[in-house]
Amino acid sequence: xxxxxxxxxxxxxxxxxxxxxxxxxxxxxxxxxxxxxxxxxxxxxxxxxxxxxxxxxxxxxxxxxxxxxxxxxxxxxxxxxxxxxxxxxxxxxxxxxxxxxxxxxxxxxxxxxxxxxxxxxxxxxxxxxxxxxxxxxxxxxxxxxxxxxxxxxxxxxxxxxxxxxxxxxxxxxxxxxxxxxxxxxxxxxxxxxxxxxxxxxxxxxxxxxxxxxxxxxxxxxxxxx
Amino acid sequence: xxxxxxxxxxxxxxxxxxxxxxxxxxxxxxxxxxxxxxxxxxxxxxxxxxxxxxxxxxxxxxxxxxxxxxxxxxxxxxxxxxxxxxxxxxxxx
Numbered sequence: 670x671x672x673x674x675x676x677x678x679x680x681x682x683x684x685x686x687x688x689x690x691x692x693x694x695x696x697x698x699x700x701x702x703x704x705x706x707x708x709x710x711x712x713x714x715x716x717x718x719x720x721x722x723x724x725x726x727x728x729x730x731x732x733x734x735x736x737x738x739x740x741x742x743x744x745x746x747x748x749x750x751x752x753x754x755x756x757x758x759x760x761x762x763x764x765x766x767x768x769x770x771x772x773x774x775x776x777x778x779x780x781x782x783x784x785x786x787x788x789x790x791x792x793x794x795x796x797x798x799x800x801x802x803x804x805x806x807x808x809x810x811x812x813x814x815x816x817x818x819x820x821x822x823x824x825x826x827x828x829x830x831x832x833x834x835x836x837x838x839x840x841x842x843x844x845x846x847x848x849x850x851x852x853x854x855x856x857x858x859x860x861x862x863x864x865x866x867x868x869x870x871x872x873x874x875x876x877x878x879x880x881x882x883x884x885x886x887x888x889x890x891x892x893x894x
Numbered sequence: 895x896x897x898x899x900x901x902x903x904x905x906x907x908x909x910x911x912x913x914x915x916x917x918x919x920x921x922x923x924x925x926x927x928x929x930x931x932x933x934x935x936x937x938x939x940x941x942x943x944x945x946x947x948x949x950x951x952x953x954x955x956x957x958x959x960x961x962x963x964x965x966x967x968x969x970x971x972x973x974x975x976x977x978x979x980x981x982x983x984x985x986x987x
Contacts, residue, residue: 706987792987816984819902837983838963841951847986857984881981885906892901892979893959 677762678718689870690718694764696785696869699723701774701800703754705849706813707790708740709858710865714765715758717866721766722758723781726750727773733846737854774800786811786865789833790858793842801825801833809868811875813861817848818884820857822864823894824875831877836894853884896921896972898930901981904953908936917974923955924968926978942980943968953982 675682678690696719700711703726711722730738730745730753740757741750751769758767772778774796780787780803787804789812791797797812804810810825812833825833860882864875879892898913905911915929924947931939942953947968949955955962956979962970972978 702987814984816986820984838961881901
């Protein structure tokens with residue numbers, strides 16, 4: 670069964686228009702980390718009709734992932750996240766080209782050429798900093814992180830913005846897995862996807878500006894950096 | 895005046911968004927934190943500083959948008975009219 674873009678995207682076109690949809694279809698987004706944030710960001714971008722998704726992850730699906738990593742189910746435990754994610758995303762929107770890149774992000778990582786936006790959905794600061802250092806070519810970098818029911822989203826632009834490492838200097842990674850709720854991860858992932866779409870549309874809302882969100886008291890604040 | 899803004903878990907813990915304090919000559923970040931704690935009934939300083947008075951990794955402190963890690967750390971001077979942000983960011987994914 671096939672459809673047309675006008676039919677498939679009929680519910681979002683009235684919101685952001687055909688030009689944004691065309692830009693999305695031409696866009697290449699790298700999603701670094703396909704876990705609590707990345708699985709949902711990748712899924713939402715696929716549903717929105719992004720052109721090409723590069724997925725980077727080296728992990729396998731584990732039971733504690735299932736509370737928030739929306740592309741995976743019980744039958745996937747033990748499988749490589751990239752394989753499952755690629756299958757699910759293809760099933761959601763076969764028009765999206767999905768390119769899995771297996772491995773973890775460290776100093777040796779190179780961002781493929783032609784990337785429009787890098788989405789930082791990683792789970793540790795050293796990898797985040799390495800990713801941002803590598804993301805000097807693509808231009809746009811959308812950072813997201815979540816902990817418990819709190820999180821933040823920030824957009825940086827290569828050449829003009831402060832480095833992620835300078836902004837978040839002095840932080841150390843916890844030695845144990847961090848607590849994350851299903852709704853906390855989904856909220857931050859949704860906000861990240863909204864910002865990625867805005868960047869692609871040429872209207873970023875969080876350039877050099879951290880959006881801090883807490884579900885504990887429904888607070889929302891901005892922090893200029 | 896110096897305006898201190900609290901974010902994320904600190905805002906949740908302290909149940910307030912900001913605190914304004916009068917500026918005094920020679921004020922630095924360490925002194926400011928002590929004065930903030932004196933104004934707020936909820937203990938929070940132990941979440942920022944360890945027993946030796948060293949900044950615990952887990953919260954960033956920005957003085958006029960700049961992380962004090964690149965300035966003078968807790969000895970960073972604070973100018974009259976400055977804005978200081980205390981932000982324990984999320985770290986997971």
